[in-house]
Amino acid sequence: MILQFVAGMSLLVLVHELGHFLAAKAFGIRVRKFYLFFDAWGLRLFRFHFKGTEYGIGWLPLGGYVKMAGMLSNHEDEESHEGTFAHRRYHNKPVWQRIIVMLSGIFMNVLLAVVVFTGLTLRYGKGYVATLGQEYRIEPGKLGKLAGLEAGDQLVAVDDEPLVDEEELTSSRLIRGKTVLSVIRSKGRERVHLHIAVPPQVMQTIADEGMTDFFSVNADYKADSVLTNLNLYGTKEFKHTGIFTINGDSIHSYEEFQVRLQENKKRELYVTVIHDGKTMRLRAHRDKDGHIGFSLNSKKPAYRPGPVSVAGSIATGTTRTLTSISDNVKGFGQMLSGEVKMKEALNGPVKIATMFGEHLEWKRFWSLIALLSIGIGFINVLPIPSLDGGQIFLVAIEGIRGSPFKPETLQRIQVTGFLILMVIVALVFYNDIRSLV
Template sequence: MDVLVMIAQMLLGLSILIVLHELGHYLAARAFGIKVEKFYLFFDAWGFKLFSIKYKDCEYGIGWLPLGGYVKIAGMIDESMDTEALEQPIQPWEFRAKPAWQRLIVMLAGVTVNVILGIFIFWMLTFKYGETYVPNDQLRYGISPGIVGQQIGLQAGDKVIAINGKPLERFDDLRSSDVLMGNSTLTVMRNGEEKQVAVPANILNAVSDYGIDEFVAPRIKSKIGEVNKGGLADKAGLKEGDEILAVNGKEAIYSDQMKPL
């Protein structure tokens, strides 16, 4: 049953995309006075259709084959235009009678509608869910540099406040292509003092080898996550959310301090 629902959803989604695409062609053709002979959701293969109605010289309908849809524009030379129609004199309301710039707009109208739809969907999703990012000023404990970050001089607990003199507002910008392409300068706050750390031109190769987290990651406290009931952690008395202060007497307040232990 779930498979059938997924198939139905997929067909519905594709149908909406295709109908809007064909609607772009339809509206552009109408705007230039070109006759539209058919506008169909799904294909009416072999002449079979579920529904049709004629309005202002155009047949609107729903075919039986759910593989998209189509618009038939008078005078558009394609597989739907028979030999007899090609031999007829060109009429002013036909596609082929229009100037090249109008024909181009009609041809591109479908793609244009799809692009506008994509932008609209992206805008609506952003409006509803917002853009997810980590504000740099919320990194209370600074950063945790990996192997690559340590090699260029970053230290655990550093707070990066600027890139090339521009204040850093989003942590993600620290791992952006602008920084990873190299030849950037990071301004970090370390023990109450500003320090300059140069990002070399070859850092992208190192990041590709080790991974982005081995360049820099947010520094977080060591905390116990989920504890399985009856497991070793549960028997030891650990609880979800417990903060780790030390392991075998060695300080392990932050996750980067746990790595070498």
């Protein structure tokens, strides 16, 4: 999990800073340093020089940076010969060029998300639900039941937008708040169309706890073997066994099985199985994460996978990126309005690391990379002086007033921005520690 987190965040930092680097080079700005992580107090793990730029890896893993000549002020840098490169200094470049340099890191984050989402679509295709031979059904978890969903409901639209493929069933469209779900519910021979408004508080809880607690899509399954506490004492496995109940609740699908496990994760677990024609009630062996040991003999997929063309994959990748950007904007708006609490909306490195999981799954890894890349890009748009958005804001004001800020004023603004950023970082780490406790 730690290796995935470090590798993923390092890639995101490199891509972001590469955007600044390439734009600076394109406009002839002298780049003095390009670092992954910070070389605080001059300490670093590795460095080398190439064509006037120092490349390296710092020891403090809190991001990275590109240092451009004249970036902090329009006065002489500490290097006495810097004045000979006046035309290559950041502050001597036109306003529009400086804005592009600052925007380039954000652009690269968005571009990375498009590329990753496109690649995932090409590699894994789409699981279509609209073309299934038989209609799929959902199995609500505890939050789904709280919202008004029932077992066997068919979810057909979110906010009047029809659902077409698997990803849309579990996408962020469902956790934007004030969501209206359109479902078809069968009552005998009658099919009733319902519109269920889900409270924002429930949707925020779903965003924190996961879609399994909201609902899952039914898929047929058959257990091949069940590991019970009896197995720990040398009893052979119960081969070709069907699980029919968990703590008395009936099980009809693999997804329902997962939901029942979640609902009973703090209780002793008893399963009803049929083995050699006999019905038996057994106490299941469960690991520290609440999972029980069993293997699947066969599992009918809930979705019919379908390949997607290169053009279609690019369109899907672009759409998913734009949707994620829109979700970030709406989520930020909900946080500012108080609809969602800041302590619930901000996640730090510890919580992000847990999202990668203890085992490497490439689809999950790259999906997280794309989403985090969009998140980093969005954060950098914010007009905080220490971030790209703050730099863009200051440069824009300079362009409007027609003169640069005084070095003393610029320094005060930078320090203030840094303090604001540290407060946000402290809050994020507090949230992480609180969630662990």
